[in-house]
Amino acid sequence: MYEFVSGPLVWVAFIVFIGGMIIKTVGLISLSKKKDKVVYNHLNLDWSMRSIFRWLVPFGSRGMRENPVLTIAGFVFHICLLAVPLFLLGHNILWDEAWGISLWSMPDRIADWMTLFLIAAAIVLIIRRIVLPEVKIVTTSTDYILLAIACAPFITGYMAYHQWMDAKTITIIHILCGELMLISIPFTKLSHMILFFLSRAHIGSEFGERRGTVTW
Amino acid sequence: MAEAAVDTTEDQTVDTKVIKERLDLLKGGRFKMWLEICAHCGLCADSCFFYLAHDKDPKYMPSHKVMKTLGELYDKKGEVDRATLKEMAEVVYGDCTACRRCSMFCPFGIDIATMIAAGRGICCSQDLHPDGLKAAIQNYKDTGNQMAMSSEDFVETCEWMAEETEEELKGLEIPIDKQGARIMYTVNAREPKFYPQDIAEAAMIFHAARENWTMPSNGWDDTNLAMFAGDGKTMTAQVKLVYDAAERLGAENIGITE
Numbered sequence: 001m002y003e004f005v006s007g008p009l010v011w012v013a014f015i016v017f018i019g020g021m022i023i024k025t026v027g028l029i030s031l032s033k034k035k036d037k038v039v040y041n042h043l044n045l046d047w048s049m050r051s052i053f054r055w056l057v058p059f060g061s062r063g064m065r066e067n068p069v070l071t072i073a074g075f076v077f078h079i080c081l082l083a084v085p086l087f088l089l090g091h092n093i094l095w096d097e098a099w100g101i102s103l104w105s106m107p108d109r110i111a112d113w114m115t116l117f118l119i120a121a122a123i124v125l126i127i128r129r130i131v132l133p134e135v136k137i138v139t140t141s142t143d144y145i146l147l148a149i150a151c152a153p154f155i156t157g158y159m160a161y162h163q164w165m166d167a168k169t170i171t172i173i174h175i176l177c178g179e180l181m182l183i184s185i186p187f188t189k190l191s192h193m194i195l196f197f198l199s200r201a202h203i204g205s206e207f208g209e210r211r212g213t214v215t216w
Numbered sequence: 217m218a219e220a221a222v223d224t225t226e227d228q229t230v231d232t233k234v235i236k237e238r239l240d241l242l243k244g245g246r247f248k249m250w251l252e253i254c255a256h257c258g259l260c261a262d263s264c265f266f267y268l269a270h271d272k273d274p275k276y277m278p279s280h281k282v283m284k285t286l287g288e289l290y291d292k293k294g295e296v297d298r299a300t301l302k303e304m305a306e307v308v309y310g311d312c313t314a315c316r317r318c319s320m321f322c323p324f325g326i327d328i329a330t331m332i333a334a335g336r337g338i339c340c341s342q343d344l345h346p347d348g349l350k351a352a353i354q355n356y357k358d359t360g361n362q363m364a365m366s367s368e369d370f371v372e373t374c375e376w377m378a379e380e381t382e383e384e385l386k387g388l389e390i391p392i393d394k395q396g397a398r399i400m401y402t403v404n405a406r407e408p409k410f411y412p413q414d415i416a417e418a419a420m421i422f423h424a425a426r427e428n429w430t431m432p433s434n435g436w437d438d439t440n441l442a443m444f445a446g447d448g449k450t451m452t453a454q455v456k457l458v459y460d461a462a463e464r465l466g467a468e469n470i471g472i473t474e
Contacts, residue, residue: 135261192253
């Protein structure tokens with residue numbers, strides 16, 4: 001079982017994730033070239049980059065400054081979500097054993113704390129959805145499911161590291177959760193990890209190039 | 217088209233075929249992406265003055281307004297009854313001005329207001345746009361301006377204003393249909409109809425600036441209420457009317473009233 005989830009299934013997950021995102025992104029761009037031609041006469045690299053950059057920097061936009069709780073929770077969540085799996089020592093050892101390549105890795109103690117920070121940030125995001133009427137009214141069950149899919153690898157990873165259950169079982173569950181998250185990305189709004197850049201480039205150019213107005 | 221079948225708002229049916237066609241036409245790369253990626257974060261709420269003016273009643277928050285209208289139309293693949301569509305019309309015309317402030321506040325840059333405008337287009341295709349806009353659209357179609365002024369009335373108003381103002385500023389003119397002007401000036405049809413002094417005041421500025429300007433006898437109304445209604449056909453015709461006037465007169469620029 002462990003061999004299967006840590007072998008072929010990893011390949012499946014990465015192929016679906018990367019292949020799916022390429023198909024999706026290329027598909028949307030070519031569709032827009034057919035049906036949204038108007039976009040392309042004011043698409044502008046400078047405005048696009050500024051629009052993306054401002055929303056990638058903490059408190060870079062007015063909306064972020066006015067909503068510090070969401071900004072902090074959101075950035076903590078996303079930074080940990082990307083950094084922990086990429087720079088975890090355990091993951092890098094696996095890659096090193098498999099292909100002889102590895103990235104810089106962080107001390108386990110830091111990864112441990114970042115995992116807890118991610119879970120804390122997720123709890124803040126959930127509380128926001130329940131407590132704030134303007135967020136509650138637009139929240140759907142999908143929002144909770146996707147948050148759960150994104151958090152599951154971290155919760156199970158934490159459990160595996162601290163050996164809270166049978167190490168082998170929890171590790172298998174942890175790998176499955178990670179694969180589920182990767183596979184979900186192209187088919188759900190988690191695809192914003194790539195589409196964010198397209199939509200921000202569009203709106204930055206739409207307001208910037210056409211009327212000299214900023215969207216941050 | 218189903219013009220004969222769907223004639224008045226009393227009609228209790230909707231032409232779902234037309235709605236489906238429009239939904240399909242709209243669904244390019246942008247709409248597809250926007251409808252999918254909204255994270256329901258709620259950041260657009262505070263950007264909306266409808267929401268703020270209604271004591272932060274969440275039903276006025278922008279993304280909710282889209283979800284309840286265009287979002288639902290896509291979910292139901294255009295299969296809605298007239299009562300539902302009428303409720304949607306209340307939202308897209310009554311609870312949003314399409315000012316686009318929310319589009320500037322969305323972290324993902326989703327153009328929320330453009331989706332509301334798309335919803336208006338669908339409501340308008342089923343004759344559910346507000347009566348005031350219907351009347352204006354008819355006027356555009358009949359006369360090329362929202363106030364149903366005839367070309368003669370407009371030209372006479374301008375002449376009258378030129379005569380009155382000339383007493384103050386010697387040599388002042390309001391040139392109509394002059395060829396090769398640098399600026400072809402256009403106005404809101406309410407100006408010649410109700411506030412002709414506005415035209416006189418603009419003329420005074422042009423005169424003092426020694427500007428080479430003119431106004432067209434036809435194609436002088438730069439408002440576009442058809443756009444607000446979601447009537448793309450009339451909207452385009454009105455813009456074209458003004459552009460054609462500028463081309464006919466060989467004007468370098470089109471000036472638009474304040």
